[in-house]
Amino acid sequence: MTPPAPASPATAGLLRASLTLLAGGAAAQAMPLMLGPLLTRLYSPSEFGTFHVFAAVAANLAVVGCGRYEFALPLARSDGEAHALRRLALGILLIVTALCLPIGLIWAVQLDASWPLALPLAVASAGLLSLATLWATRQQRFKALAAGRMAQHTGTTLAQLLGGWLHWGVHGLIAGGVAAALTAVALLRLPLGQARSAELTAAPSWRDVARQHRHFPLLNTPHAFASALQDTLAFALIATTLGPAAAGFWGLAMRYLKAPATLIGGAVSQALYPKLAAAGEVPLGGAVSLEARQAVRRVMLILSALALPLVALLWALGAWLFEWFFGNAWHEAGLLAQALALYIGVHFVAAPLAVVTMAWNAQAWALRLALVGQVVFVGALALGAHWGGLIGAGWAVSLAMLAYFGYYFWALATWPITPTSTATKAAS
Template identity: 60%
Template sequence: MPAASASAGLLRASLTLLAGGAAAQLVPLLLGPWLTRLYTPEAFGLYHLLAAVAANLAVVACARYEFALPLVADDAQAAALRSLCLRLIGMVAAATALAGAAWAWWVGAAWPLWLGPAVAVLALLSLATLNATRAQRFRPLAWARVLQHGGAALLQGLAGLLAAGVHGLIAGPVLAAGMALAALGWPGPARATAAERRAVAQAHRDFPLLNTPHAFLGALQDTLAVALVAASQGAAGAGAWGLALRYLKAPATLVGSAVSQALYPQLAKVGCTRAGRALVVRTMALLALIAAPLVLLLWLAAPAAFAWAFGAQWRSAGELGRALSLYIGMHFVASPLSVVTLAWNAQAWALKLALIGQAAFVIALAAGLALDGLRGAGWAVSLAMALYFGWYFLSLARWPVEGA
């Protein structure tokens, strides 16, 4: 495929997904100041802890086999992959329901019981999303994003009016993910024999062997971050960390998901070629131009903006936002590029590099917390991750490709 044609297709798909993502993010961004007045920082801290654990488990519930769907052209193989994923989700959901019950008994509260349902619906949504990506059904993908993110904030607000506490914060996103799943529809026929499931599992074994630990450890970084902040600064500190990251990463979530869902099929077609590398470099350059004013805005206005929007008790989240501004900008550029190593069959390299980055993040966070609380953690993370992402971007730009 010519580079110009691939770029045009990527642009059209990205704009479709970006429109849906913009609508999806607008509702939670507008309702956030209302939600922070309905729920306490402590309630937000517990919610972010459970949400991080659920995401950590859901992201690997299919052993990442769902990410092989855009790479297979044969419908029979796709059906076998879906069948394999559904069986894995069933087992993981049952195990996490038991783990949630044990967690609830340990803390003496009922909110961890949401763990099993949250993992199940998020895993099914991931399968449905990658199945729709394979078919390049970008309009339903855009609507699903609206329902998942916008619906979550609306349902949290309604639950807050009913004084539902932390249960309301958790139930809203779980129900909204179910609505998004319904919008995408059932992934399709998943009838396959045991032999067919074994065959596709063997053919795509790099996904559980290499991409699963990569994805799990990436999500574990967020889980450990919330746990470290909660242990050092209490539930309210975890609430400030969660709120800051939720808002600061919103642009990366909005743009990154849209670009990656559109970029992945294009890279899968052109492969690891000069055209593919050029497409990645152009994508990085465009994202960097968008990220630069975001970093400057956070540096100048984050503390005052958080206090004005969410209330004086949330000013510490704004101070954290200023300290994290460089990291947020780099993350904005890196977020959509996670699919590049999938398309280029470089998962082993990506796993090794990610392990270094995750270790650097956690060590910097712990050291910063010990030195100067939340603000110190933000500055330490920004410095460490700027070095890490800089090396990552340089490596992709100089990646050896066919014909070079």
């Protein structure tokens, strides 16, 4: 019997990077998940619902805070180009943060509340964290990325616990997230000032890199904004039609159910993106190498095998687990978890694959498909909520998104490959 071929250096490197990030992510997620029951006993479902509406709006603005130029960092061909991209992203973030000042003020006046005034700080901290994460990803400082994730997730929960004990209400939930994000930025060592002269030798201007990577703001920004808008509309729709407490149930369920995707998906995508980018530049909307497509197929198969037990567990024990873990007040969140199980399963597989279309220069296709997905998601949520309340909304979203992501997986798995790759495959 022929022994199995050893893993290629690229595959082994991807595995090591993924495991490093996974270990850091697991540690980062463990404490927040364990301390979650304390939060649900310090904050009411209505306070959580209000916070989730604020967080969704802040995240919606933060994803476009740097113009998405930070995602071009792994593609930069020199340190000078990377520093030009960093300066460009920081400048855009400063403008977006300034624009958030009047938005937060108008929101605060309309609601007669003070917590919306934190919107600029929340957007700025999230934008800086995204830029710092991609900066460290470019440099493949995976241990720093793991430490940053630990500070972000664990720090958020610890700070929110402190806010709960001090009876800060919604303000405590918001302050915890901002403080943790800024701590993670510091750990990731994002340079905020001028680069050293040696690093700027023959560096392009920010105008040059803005033109060179313009497909990120032109194509990826609408994509990212639409994806974040899905959560914003979901929370706004639920809060206005079913009440803040229902938004709290939805937010808690999504936070815990998406934790595995955040943990494993984040680690895989941060390791996969540089590897796909290093495989060579792909023509706009063009074919990719056979090796690149096979790598994506392997990732999908592995993630699918991990997702199936998660869906089965939620169907069998979701309602009981939520009530036991979070308290009797959160029983409806457990029923919602059962209804959302299918959606969580396919999202678990899809989450790390967002970087694939970036590396394959297929962002225009991804944007068109994502816009369809946003309409499908929000439409299913609205119809389900109208017919069956919060639980009906969960089942409607699961069924609709199962069909949507099924097409997405099939498209990536059958993506056209280059003629050279086709010939190589035939020869083998």
